[in-house]
Amino acid sequence: MTKQFEELTDSQWGAISVFLNLKRKRRHDLRVIVNALLYMVRTGCQWRNLPKNYPKWRAVNYYFEQWKRNGTFVKINDSLNQLDRLQEDRAAFPSLMCIDSQSVKLTPMIAELRGIDANKKVNGRKRQILVDTGGRIWRVRVHAANLHDGPAAYPLLLDCSAINQRLEKILGDEAYKGVFALEAAKVGLDFERASRPESATGFVPIAKRWVVERTISWTNFFRRITKDFEYTILSSEAWVILANSTIMLQRIFSSTE
Secondary structure (H helix, E strand, O other): OOOOOOOOOHHHHHHHHOOOOOOOOOOOOHHHHHHHHHHHHHHOOOHHHOOOOOOOHHHHHHHHHHHHHOOHHHHHHHHHHHHHHHHOOOOOOOOEEEEEEEEEEEOOOOOOOOEEEOOOOEEEEEEEEEEEOOOOEEEEEEEEOOOOHHHHHOHHHHOOOOOOOOOOEEEEOHHHOOHHHHHHHHOOOEEEEOOOOOOOOOOOOOOOOHHHHHHHHHHHHOHHHOOEOOOOHHHHHHHHHHHHHHHHHHHHHOOOO
């Protein structure tokens, strides 16, 4: 995985542009807008400190707000995940997925949806991340860190209608065996608890489910999401999706260009 920002190549832009309205005459090139957003998620740049080679931050923020609300980011991400799976000679949609949570600190200036994860001693928010066995992020939900994983994560199941063509089972740890497992059964999904042995100490890789831990580690290469700087959870979720889209773009097209 490339660790520095790179602007979109023609092939990468071609994979994204089909989801954007390019027929309408605009003041700003949407390719430049997308490059600005990918620059921000990689470098952690503040809105007002966008480099001068990009449009003014208000213009970039306008499109960010539009695309996060109308589902454009999720549609692009789903498409890139499918392309990456097909490139690996796998079915476009997964039959098995894994879920885990990541607690991240929230910037001090924000009080909305803040909580303390007593186990990890983190004052901020928690991300529920749903990935396939290749570590691709399909869905993410952000909430206050003091909420329990199971009850807080089950709304993800309601957002899986676009990707559940083959989905049969979800793997998770002990925290998801209650409410989440029951809600999964209601929508026709099996939940399997995959946890390390009680006698084990330190990090123990668990078959199939270890990929979600690796995906969480990948987020460290995107400074915008190493900490939660967002006033709204919708923005927090959008940046995580953009980070995964960046990884998929690099994986899909690095071998073809």
